[in-house]
Amino acid sequence: MPASEPPRPSSSPPPGRELALFQAGELVCGLEINCVQEIQRQTAITAVPRAPDYVRGVINLRGVIVTVIDLRRKFALEPRPQDMVGQIVIIRQGEESVGLLADAVSDVVAADENDIEAPPLNLDGVAGRYFKGIYKQEQMLVAILNVEELLAVNNE
Amino acid sequence: MAAFIDDQETLQAFKEESLEHLNGIENDLLAIEEAGADLDQELVNKVFRAMHSIKGGAGFLGLEAVKSLAHAAEDLMNKIRNAELLPTAPVISSLLEAADVVTRLLRQTGDGPEIDISAPLAALRAALAAPEGPGPAAASPTSAEDGPLAAGEEETLSEPLLAAHRAEVDNLRLSGQQILLLQYDPSSGPEGRGLAALLADLGGVGQTLGVRLGEQEMALPVSEPEGGRLPATILYATLMDKEMLIAFAGLGADEVRELPAVRPDEPVSAPRPLPTAGPREATPAAPSPPPSPAPQRRAGDDSAKSGQDGSLRVNVRLLDSLMTLAGELVLTRNQFLQVLHSQGRLELEAVSQRLNLVTSELQEAIMSTRMQPVGNVFNKFKRVVRDLAQKLGKEIELSIEGGEVEMDKTIIEALADPLTHLVRNSVDHGIERPDVRERAGKPPAGLLEIKAFHEGGHVIIEIVDDGAGIDTARLKEKALGMGSHDRAQLDAMPERELLKLIFLPGLSTAREVTEVSGRGVGMDVVHANLSRIGGVFDIASKKGRGTTITIKLPLTLAIIPSLIVSLAGERYAIPQVNLVELVRVPPGRVKERIERIGAALMIRLRGELLPLIRLAEVLGVEERMFGDQQSGQAQRCRRRRVEDRRQPAGREAAGADPAPPDPGPEQRQGRERRSSPDSAINILVLSAGKFRYGLLVDTLLDSEEIVVKPLGAHLRGCQIYAGATIQGDGRVALILDVAGISKVMNLEALADRLPARDKDMGQVKLDAQSLLLVRNSPQEQLAIPLILISRIEKISRRQLEVTGGRLNMQYRGVSLPLFGIEEAARVAPVSTEAAQLSVVVFPFGGKEIGILVSEVIDIVSFSAAIDDTTHKQPGIMGSAIIMGRITLLVDLFEVVATVMPEWVKYTQLAAAGPGQGQHILVVEDSAFFRRQICDFVSAAGYRPFSAQDGLEGLAVLERERIDLVLTDIEMPNLDGLELTARIRADSRWAGLPVIAVTSLSGEAAERRGRKAGVDEYLIKLDREKIIQAIGQHLRP
Secondary structure, eight states, rough: OOOOOOOOOOSSOOOSSSEEEETTEEEEEEGGGGGGGEEOOOOOBBBBSOOTTEEEEEEEEEEEEEEEEEEHHTTOOOOOTOOOOEEEEEEEEEEEEEEESSSEEEEEEOOOOOGGOOOGGGOOOOTTEEEEEEEEOOSEEEEEOOHHHHHHOOOO | HHHHHHHHHHHHHHHHHHHHHHHHHHHHHHHHHTTTTTOOHHHHHHHHHHHHHHHHHHHHTHHHHHHHHHHHHHHHHHHHHHHHSSSHHHHHHHHHHHHHHHHHHHHOOOOOOOOOOOOHHHHHHHHHHSSOOOOOOTTSSSOOOGGHHHHHHHHHHHHHHHTTTHHHHHHHHHHTOOEEEEEOOTSSSSTTOOOOHHHHHHHTTEEEEEEEEETTEEOOOOOOOOOSOOOOOEEESSSOOHHHHHHHHHHOOOOOOOOOOOOSOOOOOTOOSSSOOOHHHHHHHEEEEEEOOOHHHHHHHHHHHHHHHOOOSSSSHHHHHHHHHHHHHHHHHHHHHHHHHHOOOTTHHHHHHHHHHHHHHHHHHHHHHHHHEEEHHHHHHHHHHHHHHHHHHHOOOEEEEEETTTEEHHHHHHHHHHHHHHHIIIIIISSSSSHHHHTTSSSSSSSEEEEEEETTEEEEEEEOOOOOOHHHHHHHHHHHHHSSSSSHHHHSHHHHHHHGOOOOOOOOOOSSOOOOOOOSSHHHHHHHHHHHHHEEEEEEEEEETTTEEEEEEEEOSSEEEEEEEETTEEEEEEEGGGGGEEEEGGGGGGHEEEEEEEEEEEEETTTTEEEEHHHHHHTOOOOOHHHIIIIIIIIHHHHHHHHHSSSSHHHHHHOOOOOOOOHHHHHHHHHHOOSSOOOOEEEEEOOSSSSSEEEEEEEEEEEEEEOBBOOOOGGOOOOTEEEEEOOOSOEEEEEEEEEEEHHHTTTHHHHSSSSOOOTTTHTTTTOOOEEEEEETTTTOOEEEGGGGGOOEEEGGGGGGEEETEEEEEEETTEEEEEGGGTSSSSOOOSSSSSEEEEEEEEEEEEEEEEESSSEEEEEEEEOOBBBBTTBBBTTTTEEETTEEEEEEEEHHHHHEEEEEEEEEEGGGHHHHHHOOOOOOEESSOOOOHHHHHHHHHTTTTTTTEEESSSSHHHHHHHHSSEEEEEESSSSSSSOOOHHHEEEEEEEGGGOOOOOEEOOOOHHHHHHHHHHHHSSEETTTTHHHHHHHHHHHHHHO
16 A cells, blocks of 8 residues: 655654645645645546535545545645546544545654744735645744644535 | 453453343343142243342453342342242333343443432332341352452441542542552561562652551651561552562452452442442452453453443454455456456456355355344333333234344344334234223234345335334324325325325324324334334234234345446446335337326326336436437437338337436437337336335446445535445446435425325236236237246247257257247247347246247236137147237147147156045135136046135135135235135034145235135146145155
8 A cells, every 4th residue: 555654753842843734726735744644646436426526536544534635725726637546645534534635745854842823924825724834944834733623524 | 451451341342241131131031920739840040040140240341330230139139030939011021121231331341321210229128028038138148159249349438548538549440550558467478578679669660659557657768667567458559460460569368358349329429430340340359360451451341341231252344344245246256257257268268267166155154153042132022011011001913933043133123122112113003902902892902023034135124013003194183294295295195105104204194192102203213223223114003903013124234136227328226125026128119108297207107197207317417418419319319210121110109218208308308318229218116215206217238236335525515325245347436326316306306296106906906917028920929927937038049959859949958849839839930030039948747848939029017817728739728818909828838738749758747646536625716717727626637626715715615625725816806815724623524635726926915825824825827746745645
């Protein structure tokens, strides 16, 4: 199974948090590593007609049906190219596992707490509430995901 | 720690054992009541012993409430046993109630409201006191086995120290400490140790709450009393084991006494946050091992709770994981099979077979551990019906059948409530009071039947009463009053649809709201609850005659047989339990079969209009498909046209317009999307419980056993899915929720708009035959009764062999002789060009024979007249118009008998052949079948007498000496069941064998037949079996 393991446990507790970084469109997202259960290459996703728009479909994860949420759709980014093979970040939501479909998982970094800021006010828009912080890297900004908000079930 | 586990285990074992006792007690008590003065000693003893052992165990474990009740009940049983007391209804009622309360006490685990035992205890005491003075249980001297306990208890209550430190004690108990009363005896213990020294020792491992010297409580810390060493009493709290404490403090065993928990009827002091019976009961008294701290105890309670849900002594979690494993194994097998098919490697075959076998066996074995008899639920109804009938002043005879039928534990548990509701309904609203019944000319006692049986891989539960039936006129009024329907809609509704109004929320037909039912919690709730466990519900009722409720249930929820369909490249599973039938509309018939009202599609099915919806529309996958149309789809469409052209001339036009009339853009699309090679329309007739509808699907794939997996939280809002399953290739397929689809598509509303069905409904169902349509040449359609066929095989021409001048093929390791219909009859021969042929396999004289045909067309249900003269010839029974064409009905038996006359002697026909000219009455309304049966009966050496219906049959019986009756079931005037019942009721025809021959099969039909007194239940046209059965019954 093509699951990339979480990184080596650091010998001394890092000053900040360990973040898994992944790409969704032009957005770089970060997720605290202890939220991540595993990372899967995108396999056959079964579409679920009449499901909420942000649900990409369901996959079979070793006999368990896992709902896959398309981050691009969730953040109202432009749709993925047809032939792109993404990666699915599996996270726990209470009793069940949920998959987040990202374009690619890029890195795992130890983020210094000092480099993390509250989301700026201009980031409120539709997607704003899905982020709980911004991590400033040298070349780019990473949006740290608010998992609770992201996975909130709205069956309107 | 070990002690704690033991304790929990003992408690759990006691509870389970007691609940088992109690389970039986109810029925025993009811039987005792029924027997009255005519005492069944054995039964009374049994109940007495049960109560006795519950009392003993409860005493041992300190379950005071349970003990008191069991004790009083035991006393009462003792009086009944000694014939000092009659088991009258009030006495039995008090015992039943006591049993109920004890059950509840035992089930209670810690949370929940306090259970008050004063009422049942009082009732028991009243019953006990009634005949001969007072003898209340608790006041009576305690029997030997609970002597020491009771003494300890008395002391507990009289101990002034305890009274003084009540609040403290309660708090400490809550935190898991045990409370001990220590007797300081200066004459024992280590030499010269004073009270203060003892207290100092004790202080290290617990807490001294108070010390009493005589009647005087001493101030703490205690100093050595003046005037020498005196005996003292110490109230002490510790986490330590009692035995360890005894050893540690050097006390005598009789000097340390545990204080049992408070009595339930005692007022509870303030600081107890949750005054429940549970924890108190769980705190053990004297001889049991001491408890351990609170957190663990609480955990123990939890495990007790989960273990209590069933009498399975296996950890349910383990079972569940076994179930998952079995499911996985099924999936692996599916994957394996898929690999096998794609590679076709022979050596894999043996392995696959083995895997297949093992999987099925494992699955079965594991499932069976979860299977429980439905009788567990049914038996409760004896009590429910008795109590209710008593309360309502009704007389009810309850008959329970099929209690041994097993279903998954989950289903059985979920079934209890809805069934109880239905049974109560029958008793309350269905069956009338004796006086009303007598006025209606019915026996005063109503009959309520509850039965379970297997049918077609499902369990059917029927609740039948002979009561007043459902008043559809009142249902109409109610529905009008609620504004759910208007008058015109209701007037147009056929009776069966009207009955389904009862499922409307808030509709109750009880004239007045009674205590028993009619509280607005109606059939809608029952319906919803049953649907949740995959039950399908049907209701039939005749005013004044009674009501029959039929519930069809799956055997298990975890693995269900399903039909797999595909649409737009995805697969979907539809639970077989919802599937009523498959209708395939051939291209040429679409126009006339499928109609529209507004935008709604429907099909006329046996005179009834069935609303149709397209799966594509349900799933909303239309647009995407349409978009693709330009590119890939066009290709496919063209190819299909070409195929159509290859079809016979008559289909040319059909191929050009296979879609329903008025093909708007939407329609056209529907047509183009159909990807099945023959472009017919597949309709799944589905039952959503309340009504039926047809679902149009692209392609039908396999029938598969699928493992149901739940969908995640984000998808719970989608009502159209019941879950998902994993297919052979590892992909996920969604399981459609048939009832959910009807809700989402708002089909109820659509169904209401449908015009009432045609009037010619009555006759069509009579003797409907399933026929297999085949052909050798495009011009000639042939039909074979499906019921005679073992199976149909598609073969390639290369598999044919010629041996000894006859066609054969190798089949499952043996040689299968093949016949062409044209060998016996003047029909077109099997095509000499087609590479693929079909073989219809059927049994003949103990072996299998194949009939070779060019093509299998369809399976149809057919019930119109058969012309048995115009086209009659060897191998052909007659002809009929089927799907607009003259169709010859093939007589399989005669085909073989004509070609190979010598083979007939191997058949039962010949074996039983020496019929001695006995007289056989053939009762059959269809002239065609009558003649068929008479023909082969006389060919076998019997003399047939024929009659067109039951009445005629009776007339013949009056007139002639008849040795055996062969009767059809469905007939006008007097049907076969009624005829049989009349024969059985007449002593002149005692012992006359009656064989039912019918086109209906299935356990239910057969059961009805057996009930009416039919000796044998056979399929029409299976002449070998019929002749064999006649031979057996006429043999002396």
